[in-house]
Structures are given as C-alpha cells and as structure tokens.
Amino acid sequence: MAFRFWRRIQLAPGVTLNLSKSGGSLSFGPRGAKFTIGPRGKRATVGIPGTGLFYTTTVPSGRSDSRRSATYSAPAVPTVRPEDRLTLGFFKRLITPDDEEALVDGCRELVLGNEEKALEHLEKAVHLADGAYLAGFLALKQEQLEEAATYLATAAEKHSRLGRYFSKYGISATMSLPITDEVSAHVGPDLRGVLLGLVEVYQRQERWEDAIACLERPRRLEPDDVVVKLSLAELLLDARPGDRNACRKVVRLAESIENKTPVHATLLLYKARALYGLGLYEAARDVLTQALRRKKDRSDELLRALRYERARVYEELGQRKRARSELEKLYAESPDYEDVAVRLGIR
DSSP states (O other), X not given: OEEEEXXXXXXXXXXXXXXXXXXXXXXXXXXXXXXXEETTXXXXXXEXXXXXXXXXXXXXXXXXXXXXXXXXXXXXXXXXOGGGTTOOOHHHHXXXXXXXXXXXXXXXXXXXXXXXXXHHHHTTSTTSHHHHHHHHHXXXXXXXXXXXXXXXXXXXXXXXXXXXXXXXXXEEEEEEEESSSSOEEEEOSSHHHHHHHHHHHHHHTXXXXXXXXHHHHHHHHOTTOHXXXXXXXXXXXXXXXXXXXXXXXXXXXXXXXXXXXXXXHHHHHHHHHHHHHTTOHHHHHHHHHHHHTOOTTOOHHHHHXXXXXXXXXXXXXXXXXHHHHHHHHHHHHOTTSTTHHHHTTOO
C-alpha cells in the first residue's frame, strides 16, 4: 500500500499547485484528467469514472511536434522547503483545537516521510473522522492490524464528516490500496474508501467472513461499482476455495461485464477462475479469450495471469499443444511465474 499525499493550493480554475515531499508541481485540467509538471517530469493522469482508479503516464521529454514545442514554455515550479509545508503559524496555534493541531502535524510528518511520527500525532486525532482515516491506513501500512481495524471502523462510523478538515486545510490524501494481485485502487476519504481499507485489514487477519460482510455494505450503496465487485470476487475465491456456491456468486458478480478497463479485465479473470471451479472449461476459455483481446493499458502481470489461466483451461480441454505453447511463452518471459516450470516438466 502506498500513500499519495500532498498539500494542494488552487491558483486558478483548473490550475493547482501541489506541495509534496518530492517538491512542488503544477497541475492543469479538470478533475479526472490532469497534466502535471514537476520534479519528476511531465505526467498525464486520467481517471476512469465510477471505478475509483486513475492511471498516470510519463510524457516523453522529446519534441514530437517541434512547432508546438517552440511556442510553449513550462511555467516555473515553486520551490518550498519541507519544513514550511503544512505548518500552522504561532498565533493560529493559540486558537486551534489540540486535535486539529495533531491532525495537521501528522499530515506534515507524512509529507516529510516520517511515518512513525505521523502516526504518533494522528493517534491524538482519531476521534476526528479524517484523523481516524489517516491513522487507519498508516497503521495498516505498518502492519498494526488491530489498531488499523479500530481506526478505520471509527472513520466508517463518522463517514459523514470525512474530508471536513482536509478541505479546511487544503489537504488531499489518497491511498493506493491493492484490490487484487493485479489491480490497485486509489481510494479517498469517503465511506467506500474506508470500507475497502477495512476489508484489506480483515483479509490480512484472515477474518474472511467479516471482510465479506464489510464489502456487502458498499455493494448495497453502489451495486454497479466494479472495484467493489472485483474485491468481493477475489475474496470469495480466496476465502472459500473449492466452494461451488462461492464460484456461482462470482459468476453472477461478473454478469454482463465487458472488457472496458483493466479493472473489468481482472473481474473477467476471476469469472473465468470461477467457471473453471465449476468445471465449465469451454465457458472459461471464452471469457479469457475475451479478456485477452485488448492488451492496451493492461499490465504485464494481468496479461500473464490471463494467459496462465487459459493454459490451465486448454489442459482440461485436452488441447495439450495450445497449453504447452502458452506455457512456454510464459516461461520465456518469467521463468518463476506460478508453477509454469513444473507444468513444462523443467523442474
């Protein structure tokens, strides 16, 4: 799990100054489609509506269009010392409640990369929804699972107040949370994000039924949320291996899913695994072939997982030559992937 954490100052409509540990950067564009210029170069960020995900790509520094490059000059990026970020002034501290001070101080330490100090401050602000949110995810990152469960449960109880103090102090805090081995979601300070974090805690504690029950809540709120569907599908297959009822539930979760985004493709992967578990090998093959028709924007890890599952299906269908061809290609790319070497008889 990673933190995307920064101080955000709006300079003008569609133009934002972001202050983080790595320095300052400028972002241009509407929400969900940003172009950022900063110390790490130029990056384009595009969000997928309804998924909670966004993708960031680095824009090459080379001049693909010399005429456009000649007329464009990037604005200077302000330099701000780390110790000057997220610091309440002396007189403001005199009138700021202690819990808000603790929240701001915790945020400042997070920006500076001091996670232990950040958690010490945030633990003094966990009765605030925003403090509980940050403390919960930070405790999760540090594998303090009992504390993480308590803090995130508090944030869920007070979800109507989430974001109140982040907005007051101009802070944006987004967590990159693994949903499956192939996909991570960027979750924000809202009920959905908190519940997904709580599910991750329960999974690490092997509290499978609690995790499943926790996921049902956002599923009722947003029945078509593909990230929640994917998280639930992965959880059902992991928590109840070999359970045909679980397999049937996963197939229903992925009903009418099209191969639109990497998230949808990953849900198709789990649908195929469920069909495999039900012995419906031809159906599983067709789903995997559908998911593999589009490779653009798909990670190598996701594509390998899809191809590996298809090789297993080929074996069950008696298509040995196709299975071996797929496995050999996988071995050439990643010799230690799953049990490919064993299936090829190399080990």
